Amino acid sequence: MHSSKQLYNSSSLYLPFDCEIISIKNLTPAEKLFRLRRLDGAALGHLSGQFVQVSLLGWGEAPISVASSPTRDGYFELGVRRAGSLTGAMHQLQAGDIIGIRGPFGRPFDLAQLHRQDLLLISGGCGLAPMRSLIQYCEDRPEEFGQISVLYGAKNPEHALFKDDLAVWEASASFACSLTVDNISSGDCYSGNIGLITALIPPLSFDPAATIAVIVGPPVMYRAVIAELKKKELTSDRIVVSLERQMRCGVGKCGHCTIEHLYCCQDGPVFRLDEVEHLRGAL
Numbered sequence: 224m225h226s227s228k229q230l231y232n233s234s235s236l237y238l239p240f241d242c243e244i245i246s247i248k249n250l251t252p253a254e255k256l257f258r259l260r261r262l263d264g265a266a267l268g269h270l271s272g273q274f275v276q277v278s279l280l281g282w283g284e285a286p287i288s289v290a291s292s293p294t295r296d297g298y299f300e301l302g303v304r305r306a307g308s309l310t311g312a313m314h315q316l317q318a319g320d321i322i323g324i325r326g327p328f329g330r331p332f333d334l335a336q337l338h339r340q341d342l343l344l345i346s347g348g349c350g351l352a353p354m355r356s357l358i359q360y361c362e363d364r365p366e367e368f369g370q371i372s373v374l375y376g377a378k379n380p381e382h383a384l385f386k387d388d389l390a391v392w393e394a395s396a397s398f399a400c401s402l403t404v405d406n407i408s409s410g411d412c413y414s415g416n417i418g419l420i421t422a423l424i425p426p427l428s429f430d431p432a433a434t435i436a437v438i439v440g441p442p443v444m445y446r447a448v449i450a451e452l453k454k455k456e457l458t459s460d461r462i463v464v465s466l467e468r469q470m471r472c473g474v475g476k477c478g479h480c481t482i483e484h485l486y487c488c489q490d491g492p493v494f495r496l497d498e499v500e501h502l503r504g505a506l
Contacts, residue, residue: 236325236326236328236474237474239278239323240262240263240323240325241261241263241322241323242260242322242323242324243259243262244258244259244316244318244320244322245258245259245298245318246258247317247318250302250386251381251384252381253305254302254384255302255305255313255314256290256300256301256303256385257301257303257316258291258298258299258300259298259300259301260298260299261324262321267289267326268293269289269327269331270293270331270332270334271292271293271332271334271356271357271359271360272329272330272332272492273288273327273328273330274286274287274289274326274327274329274353274470275301275325275326276326277301277303277323278323278325279312279313279322279323280323281312282308282309282312284309284323284325285307285309285310286328286470286471286488287301288356289301290302290355291355291359292357292358292359292360292363293360294364295359302349302351302352302384302385304349326473328470328488329489330489330493331493332437332493333463333493336463336495337367337437338367338368339368340369340433340435341369341372341429341430341433341434341435342361342368342370342372342435342436343374343427343429343435343452344358344371344373344374345374345420345436345437345448346374346375346438346439346440347376347420347440347444348376348378348384348440349384349440350439350440350441350465351375351385352384352385353439353465354437354439355388357437358371358398362395362397365397369433371397371398371399372399372400372401372427372429373392373398373400374400374403374420374423375389375400375401375402375403376403376419376420376423376444377402378404378405378406379404379407379408380404380411383402401416401423403418403420404417405417405418405419420444420448421450424451425454431455431458434461435461436457436461436462436463437465438462438465439464439465441467442466449496449506459495459497459500460495460496460497462496463495463496464493464494464496465491465492466487466499466505466506467492470487472488473488474489475488475489482499483505485499485502
């Protein structure tokens with residue numbers, strides 16, 4: 224599948240544009256990090272929290288969150304879990320191959336809302352990929368925010384994403400960073416926290432009037448994390464969620480990602496909790 228031929232040629236949101244794979248890095252046994260650049264030399268033009276539609280001829284299309292900050296020039300990155308035919312085919316690609324990209328799509332994190340606030344950045348599993356875009360932005364623009372705490376939960380040490388980044392964030396003077404895993408196996412080289420990510424919240428000390436929490440992860444973690452945050456007197460207008468839905472078209476036409484009257488691909492995926500907590504099926 225290695226080719227430098229141009230496969231797509233449109234700037235339309237309905238048709239992909241060509242992107243070359245610069246590099247591929249193994250993250251876990253099931254996830255890889257793809258670094259890409261547009262063949263036309265233009266920037267992707269995304270904001271943290273947005274996603275793109277990735278296409279591969281003969282395999283279809285899938286939505287994938289952008290895992291790098293727009294402050295990082297010359298490339299963008301996608302964390303891809305091998306979960307179906309398209310992502311399985313992507314895992315067989317190599318540097319120099321061409322894929323199609325549509326987008327970026329969706330409502331990003333509201334940086335104006337986060338400005339000058341203390342941040343709790345809470346993610347689980349694959350949720351660290353879109354959260355990484357925001358964390359990198361905070362790394363590159365630290366003067367725009369107050370204190371930043373990163374909390375991440377993984378199934379086990381082997382499945383923790385972005386281990387190199389986590390080590391940097393843990394060592395950084397700009398961040399407080401905590402990792403926990405649900406369980407460990409005999410022989411795991413791991414000496415950190417063991418347990419659900421909710422256990423990382425009660426020890427935190429923060430001013431609920433000056434703090435915003437951002438949550439990105441599997442749907443099963445949201446209600447429990449939100450309950451712990453509300454015990455710390457954080458109100459719904461100060462909790463931001465990025466909701467996972469199986470987006471298909473990305474442009475609000477297919478109706479596959481609806482949450483009552485909202486289209487997750489356009490009205491989201493990022494929402495303030497007070498916008499969606501009353502909607503059936505949102506959480």
